[in-house]
């Protein structure tokens with residue numbers, strides 16, 4: 001099992017590896033969620049949903065079910 | 077008059093598009109709807125020079141031209157349809173210096189449509205703080221586009237922008253990214269079939285439905301859908317769109333490394349520190365709660381002062397009209413129909429203005445997105461999202477501003493559900509009705525030492541209202557056959573100090589749209605009600621005065637008592653009185669008589685009318701002892717005997733008022749916001765039916 005954005009802890013950074021194209025809305029890609037870009041977990045609401053991220057300089061919130069679709073490689 | 081050109085403002089949300097629009101047009105703007113849909117349309121006029129005016133259209137904020145909402149499809153349709161009267165001569169793409177990378181994605185798409193374009197880089201005032209520098213000249217050359225650095229907040233560069241727009245004939249309209257590279261073969265055949273069209277426009281028409289199921293209104297390209305170009309499967313098209321996004325970002329990254337320089341070590345991060353507190357799992361909710369209390373305080377409490385003034389003013393105006401205008405039906409119409417009707421509209425202005433003042437500040441400061449973030453998980457369970465929280469909470473003050481506040485919800489289904497369920501929440505107009513009935517039928521008794529039965533009942537009624545709203549949202553989410561955007565992506569904007577000008581214009585605009593929109597309907601209804609209540613046929617009505625005088629001839633009645641008796645006699649035999657008698661069979665199973673029937677009918681104009689109507693019918697105001705409450709206590713049930721207002725009929729009335737949609741003003745505003753009579757009609761019927769059966773069940777069980 002590889003890590004997804006939903007696994008990140010607050011303040012942790014990771015690089016986006018891949019995602020399920022069917023499950024991730026185009027809008028998210030347009031906001032910079034593309035393989036190779038860096039994602040930082042900012043905050044999460046109770047029950048880890050939604051999750052507040054900084055992806056490639058853009059600050060956005062997504063729901064947990066979307067975050068689980070995006071595979072990442074944690075930094076160090 | 078000089079020439080006028082069309083200018084469209086386009087940009088991602090939160091780039092300062094609206095601020096810039098306000099700068100360009102000032103108060104010279106108007107807000108309407110796009111024909112047939114509920115997306116807000118903001119237009120304004122800006123004088124560029126002596127002979128040239130710009131008709132400026134503020135298009136809804138959008139992240140790209142790949143539509144996934146109604147708002148976004150408006151943008152695409154405006155840009156694709158050359159025959160539209162809004163088709164821009166100049167597209168001004170607004171971007172934010174701090175989010176340039178993301179903002180440029182939309183820009184490259186607009187450029188590909190071969191529309192003359194100007195790129196505005198807004199928020200220039202933030203550059204120093206954030207240690208950002210940008211090479212505008214190089215950027216202009218690389219993009220083949222006029223680039224203007226602007227600060228809408230500090231009013232810098234706005235004149236340069238106006239000059240650039242005036243020079244519209246010299247603007248470039250050459251694409252800067254070659255989208256065809258994602259599938260050269262496919263695009264080549266496309267180009268061959270439609271040599272006259274921009275290739276990117278064709279692509280947008282083909283892909284428009286992939287993410288958003290909406291029919292495209294580009295008649296001239298209608299055949300495209302059914303033609304051989306629709307061979308690609310939906311998932312193929314989606315893959316191509318992904319690829320396109322990657323290609324665009326490659327171009328943008330290449331560009332920005334050349335022209336943009338950000339010194340990260342200089343950046344101070346206010347956002348992280350504020351978010352740590354405002355989104356805290358405990359403090360975050362506590363702070364939100366305190367802010368809510370403050371807003372409530374304003375809407376409930378502070379606005380009572382101006383509301384009292386307005387009330388007094390209209391009462392005075394009405395009696396002035398009565399005494400100083402020549403007597404006759406026309407004067408009655410003015411003093412008893414029109415002036416109170418007008419008052420019924422104006423009285424809501426303080427509450428609406430306060431609510432929108434707070435909403436605008438929360439919105440402008442960036443805090444609203446944090447509220448959505450905090451509440452989303454809970455609301456998701458009921459088919460809503462965090463965005464429905466503010467309308468639902470404001471509904472406890474008044475449903476009118478609450479319905480208007482749903483404009484912030486982008487998803488149409490979610491917005492519609494919120495609009496439909498908001499009137500269940502206990503608004504302040506229900507309060508006088510609740511208070512008097514509770515005082516009548518609930519014993520003033522302590523329970524568990526600290527709670528008072530009456531207070532507890534009131535609290536239960538508030539919870540009942542909120543529960544009904546949430547529950548019906550859950551049901552509606554299941555039954556409404558509307559497709560929804562199945563995902564939730566929300567930008568978390570930077571915290572900013574609200575701009576006074578923006579807040580002011582928002583409050584003014586919303587208040588105006590209430591007065592002009594719902595106002596007309598409220599006015600009409602109140603005049604009709606007045607007509608029905610003050611007119612009647614037959615002896616009993618026309619000779620009311622003589623009849624009463626005769627009846628009480630021997631008794632020593634004061635002038636006032638007599639007037640009240642006459643008024644009550646007239647009301648009983650007015651048209652509305654007959655209506656009340658007519659519906660008596662329908663309301664008797666609920667435990668009411670015809671007088672309550674009238675009060676209910678007239679409170680369909682507004683709930684608070686209930687008490688006033690009963691006061692008139694029971695003709696109170698005579699002895700000091702005879703308060704309305706005592707009068708109601710003394711009423712006897714005509715059939716069963718015993719007090720009319722007993723526990724069973726009281727609870728039945730409370731439930732009726734809790735559920736029934738008795739507010740013309742709200743229906744009027746729902747009509748305005750949903751752009752059809754269908755939804756207010758459904759809402760009215762459903763709520764009234766629920767109310768009727770709840771009241772019926774309560775009375776039949778308890779009696």
Ligand SMILES: Nc1nc2c(ncn2[C@@H]2O[C@H](COP(=O)(O)OP(=O)(O)O)[C@@H](O)[C@H]2O)c(=O)[nH]1
Pocket residue numbers: 087088089090091092093094095096137198199200201202226227228229230439440441442572573574575578
């Ligand atoms: N610092 C700064 N803030 C701005 C400027 N223009 C707009 N803003 C702020 O940016 C936020 C978003 O602005 P708004 O006009 O509502 O953006 P829209 O969503 O694109 O219409 C608001 O808080 C504005 O006060 C600017 O030039 N400088």
